Amino acid sequence: MQNMIWTYINAFIVGGVICAAGQILIDKTKLTSARILVLFVTTGVILSALGVYQKIVDIGGAGATIPLSGFGYTLTRGVFRDVESLGILGAFTGGLKATAAGITAAILFGYIISVAAVPKAKR
Amino acid sequence: MANKRNGSQTVKFDNPPRIISTGSIVGPKEGQGPLRLYFDEIIDDEMWGEKSWEKAESKIMRETFARILKKAARSPKDINYIIAGDLLNQCIAANYGIRESDVPFFGIFGACSTMAESMNIGAMLIDGGFADYVVCITSSHFCSAEKQFRFPLELGTQRTPTAQWTVTGSGGVLLSSDGTGPFITHATTGKIVDMGVKDANNMGAAMAPAAVDTLIAHFRDTGFLPEDYDLIVTGDLGYVGKNICQELMMKHGYDLSERYNDCGVMIYDLKKQDAHAGGSGCGCSATVLAGYIYEEINKGNLNNVLFVATGALFSPTSVQQGESIPAIAHAIRIQRIL
Known part of the structure; x- marks a missing residue:
């Protein structure tokens, strides 16, 4: 029970820090949200390749894997895995294989929501 | 001629x-x-x-x-x-x-x-x-x-x-061409002004120099002074651009002071409404003119109004290609009675 609570707290803190970084970028820089998105994914890729992101995941769990940087982490892990089994070709196949579930889910649910929902204005 | x-x-x-x-x-x-x-x-x-x-x-x-x-x-x-x-x-x-x-x-x-x-x-x-x-x-x-x-x-x-x-x-x-007024007595057509602002999220700063350019042209061409107006109103500079405009005008020797306002500032309540730097868009100056300004002129509360709508002449493509934001302002002098 104690462990479970700490899992949640750690995920909240790590995920919160990552999101706070995004908020600071939106407020304090002229970066568009699209650029911040790409920045987060590539940062995740680089940190994972250097082995740093795995340590963040070990602490934060879903708090580190759910944000966009976690997508970069999954990409990198997929590449490393496929390179081991397929050689250099794995650098081209591994990323998409590992993230296929996420990409497909995004397209599928995005489509369903776009059909089912009516856009509303911000007030 | x-x-x-x-x-x-x-x-x-x-x-x-x-x-x-x-x-x-x-x-x-x-x-x-x-x-x-x-x-x-x-x-x-x-x-x-x-x-x-x-x-x-x-x-x-x-x-x-x-x-x-x-x-x-x-x-x-x-x-x-x-x-x-x-x-x-x-x-x-x-x-x-x-x-x-x-x-x-x-x-x-x-x-x-x-x-x-x-x-x-x-x-x-x-x-x-x-x-x-x-x-x-x-x-x-x-x-x-x-x-x-x-x-x-x-x-x-x-x-x-x-x-x-x-x-x-x-x-x-x-x-x-006929009627009892209010009257449009003068029109000042603006020139494109580009001060090199590139931030499409800060159009007030890009447009303020264009408003200043047109205001100065209007005063120079007509001989009117800011004091000749009850209201000098820019289109949609918002809070950021309004302050820049006022400061720049002061530097050129024109004190707009209390008679100056901006449609983008007037249309929302900054304290209560989450509108960030204020209102913008073609509809901003148009609705404020057609609603507030016209009614106040007809009530007799405003006699001479200088309406200066401001525009940022960019497109998403030009911004993506790294171009700065050209801006323009056109002015209309409205007078209640001749």
Whole structure:
């Protein structure tokens, strides 16, 4: 029970820090949200390749894997895995294989929501 | 000989065109703002029964046009020209909004300066003897403008603090060669001014130098001073741009002080409404002019108004290619009685 609570707290803190970084970028820089998105994914890729992101995941769990940087982490892990089994070709196949579930889910649910929902204005 | 020219950028009308009717329809957010009592209609939903934001914007313009005519007891066949514009690609809000009107049509683009641009041209048509009745009308819509210039709302993107809020609404005026006023006595046409601002989220800063350029041209050409006006109002510089404009004017020796305001600042309540740096869009200056300013002139609370609508003449493509934001401002002098 104690462990479970700490899992949640750690995920909240790590995920919160990552999101706070995004908020600071939106407020304090002229970066568009699209650029911040790409920045987060590539940062995740680089940190994972250097082995740093795995340590963040070990602490934060879903708090580190759910944000966009976690997508970069999954990409990198997929590449490393496929390179081991397929050689250099794995650098081209591994990323998409590992993230296929996420990409497909995004397209599928995005489509369903776009059909089912009516856009509303911000007030 | 062009004998109506009054200096390098201003024309003075021999038979000053009258504004005999106005119309304004705004969205729910504007309908909660400080000027809500001045608008003809406040719609309770940005979609207004249509299937897209663009169609809704066209409908707002169509209905505003109908109101302008109704208030003046005129029919479309009385109107010689409609001069209209908006912010969407190929000005479709105006093209589709005016489609069924069966009136000769000029579509123009001056970004958010379109209202004053259309009145510049409309007043010239009337004083030139080419028309007796001209409708000048513009619109903007928060949701279609976000899609056009930033990101579609469905993406749920956060907005930056300096970003302005595009007004949902349409405003227009009916100009006539005859009537009791108010009168358009002078029109100052702006030049494109580009000070190298590249941030599309800070258009107030990009547009303020254009407003200053046109204001100075107006005072220089006509010999008027800021003190000759009860109200000098820029289109949609917002809080950021308004302060820049006031400071720049001061540096040039013109103290706008209390008589200066900005439609983008007037239309929302910054403390209560989350509108960031203030309102913007063609509909911002148009609805404030057609609603608040026109009514206050008719009540006798305002006698001389300098209406200076400001526009940022960029496109998403030019911003992506790293271009700076050119801006423009056009001015109209409105006088209650001659």
